[in-house]
Amino acid sequence: MTEDFDRCYRAIRSRDPRFDGWFITAVTSTGIYCRPSCPAMTPKRENVRFYPSAAAAQQAGFRACKRCRPDAAPGSPEWDGRADVVARAMRMIADGVVDRDGVPGLAAQLGYSVRQLQRLLLAEVGAGPIAVARAQRAQTARVLIETTALSMTDVAFASGFASIRQFNDTVRAVFASSPTDLRRRAAARDGTTPAPGAIAVRLPFRRPLCPDNLFGHLAATAVPGVEEVRGATYRRTLRLTHGAGIVELTPAADHVACRLMLADLRDLAAAISRSRWLLDLDADPVAVDEQLATDPALAPIVRAAPGRRVPRCADGPELAVRAVLGQQISTAAARTYAARLVTAIGEPVEDRGGGLTHLFPAPEALREVPVAMPASRRRTLAALLDALAGGRLDLGPGCDREAALDTLGRLPGFGPWTIGTIAMRALGDPDAFVAGDLGVRRAAEALGLPATPGALTARSAAWRPWRAYAVQYLWSTGDHEINRWPATSIQEAA
Template identity: 70%
Template sequence: MRAVRSRDSRFDGWFFTAVVTTGIYCRPSCPVVPPKAENMRFYPSAAAAQLAGFRACKRCRPDASPGSPEWNHRADLVARAMRLIADGVVDRDGVPGLAARLGYSERQIERQLLAEVGAGPLALARAQRAQTARLLVETTALPMAEVALAAGFRSIRAFNDTVREVFGLAPTELRRRAGTCPATSGALSLRLPFRAPLCPDNVFGHLVATAVPGVEEWRGGAYRRTLRLPHGHGVVALRPMPDHVACRLSLTDLRDLPIAINRCRRLLDLDADPVAVDDLLREDPLLTELVDKNPGRRVPRTVDSAEFAVRTVLGQQVSTAAARTLAARLVTAHGEPVDDDEGGLTHLFPSPSALAALDPERLAFPRARRRALLALVEALAAGEIDLEVSGDWRQARARLAALPGIGPWSVESIAMRALGDPDAFVVSDLGVRLAARELGLPRTPAALTARAAAWRPWRAYAVQYLWATGDHAINTLPAA
């Protein structure tokens, strides 16, 4: 209740408030004068509020809140299910497909989601479809039939009924309120919200410093890259702004819009709760100054877990520049070509199945690393290791560690940036060791790991602050 009274935006996405007298639900920071306490109801998700019969506030747009940080820092069934639903699995494969990916029965998943989120998988997917539909209605001039298909609706009637129920307006009225729409196109301009503060230097600096030519670039003040998506491919440009990240997406198939948005948010760690993270890390006197200097550091993640795993092996015991060169050679030889009218992007990063057919003798790096790379891509292509959003973090670590040439540094790097484990800790990383020496932290891996127990469950974020002590391009936002 205090969060609503103070209009605290830090809680947007954590929960939603509904007013029984108006039938409207809002985000906690809604600027409208809060109603009487007896008229308010609280829901853990937008889908739960919609199920209870409330429609979205037209002023604060609660459906566009940042996602709950709960689903990205937990590894249990509910968190894994929420990540998969956000990635469009229910729309593509239905609830049976979700259950198959998670290894639980449909009834178990439904029961646990209802208990914690207040809505089952179908309702959660429906809420996401409604949000996608609103984006397409308001930001494109696509015919409504194409909007319905792109948003994942099976019929125009279901599309119309859902939009009216969730937003209190017909689709044509939503478009009219939004004003002039751009010409029909696969290119969309969106705003990605986040919880303040955000330090763009570390997340954008890291992505640009390690960018693979042809797949990623920094152009005109924006990080750009290609995306491999379920129905086609895309190109995204992400530009940091004071209160949001500007996102421009060009897609070959608009059905991939919600998946592309979700992966971009994951890449930039935009659903994190930086206040909770920084408050805990500040309790360590050796980290206090680092946190206060540039609060809101995020963990740079990935849009493709298999790609990042491959790049991690390529980067073993070599410089950032050398790792980029090795990856660029693989991209040129085995990546899928794409057209990019706005810049210099040329390929999708090669898939594990494409790399599994590599001739090891043609790889220009040491034999041990060749063996590690081929073992990894073969395991990924065969489905023996699951690094996707549904993956079990503990199991993935164990299976990675069992591969030849995949040591603790590689395992924890993949856990931190591909699996998204916020407590991953690359204790043997050179940058972490140098920072430990400079700050007076223990230098041996065992002693530093013991000392870092106080940073749990946010050790991956502590790594970002430790890296900030070094003079490296990953810590600097490039010039526009």
């Protein structure tokens, strides 16, 4: 998009928030970069440069605007929806791979040389993996500075910086302020003093957002002990690199309030990234809804409650296991099966603020399933676990989507519904479609659409590449608890 200067300039003149995260506006006369919706006076055309990412603007020597805080804008929808190596790399960097394994580790996991990966990211993102990771560290540092009472030394190392000097230099370069000044201004702005313990952040998104199906689905399928709903807040445990975590997510008018309790603060960036992925917050709902509303059958339900997101997952292997457990049974029965596994072999966690008790069992712990289930489902689960353990199947943030789907298709017991569910909710495929799902077929029939899987799949061609979102709109036509938020039938300690 940055190649279309006129379009970008029109966006910043109109201060259109839909473009926040799509590109960055840098102003040569001030040395500042902004999000497109920045309320400041529109700069002259000759003083404007457009960059595809904050990392690229920082690498070019610009610092973040203190007014619009571009580092806190929604992420680009491209990195969630696409399946190419650049998108995979961006998702892995967001999950902390560079901080943990360095650029060589990132390149090796993607199957590229460091030089090839550097060239690809520079061409599309405007910055290499180190610069992208540096921009993420700066944002993580800002969150910790403004929302916790940690010492600056602890903030520096928790954010992934190798030294205090590197931390100070980066914060000054990116935000034109010292870490101490950032904390002082945050206290003056918010009127509070950061407290120890939980970290509270705001997760921005592009409007509109319909929380009904998004949070309603998570609530309806919540596994007791791992997930719960308290009032209008969804809570769950997280398995992170350096320890366990708990996240609380509450939808608001222009953001999702996120409260994190982490065993190790080095996991902050990954926890935020996974929370955003779980809620599909980097989607572009305007583009999705415009496409789907061109179909006369879908147009009324799109207009009735626009901005539906795809409820995803916090962990790919966990979602795959739960999809297998849910084959050909009700939502309630699937929750019961999963809860038994959690109670039997899940790792205990401490939750002082609620009723969460365990992490969902890791794949290696599930090799000997201590829960009774049909023999066919047990074989399917065993095949999935063998593929994950043997490295033949990767469902992580940077996995090769096509390779993962191909592997799933070769496993016994994996039919179109299971594969489609994993593609939609674990792999983030925006075009995944579960034509054989009972709720989808009933909705299609009620809307006058073909109800058989083959005919409906052919009819759905007009909804591409957003068929996963079309599923959410189809599901919304039914009277099911996945469409109710705040949840009315599944509450705390479900």
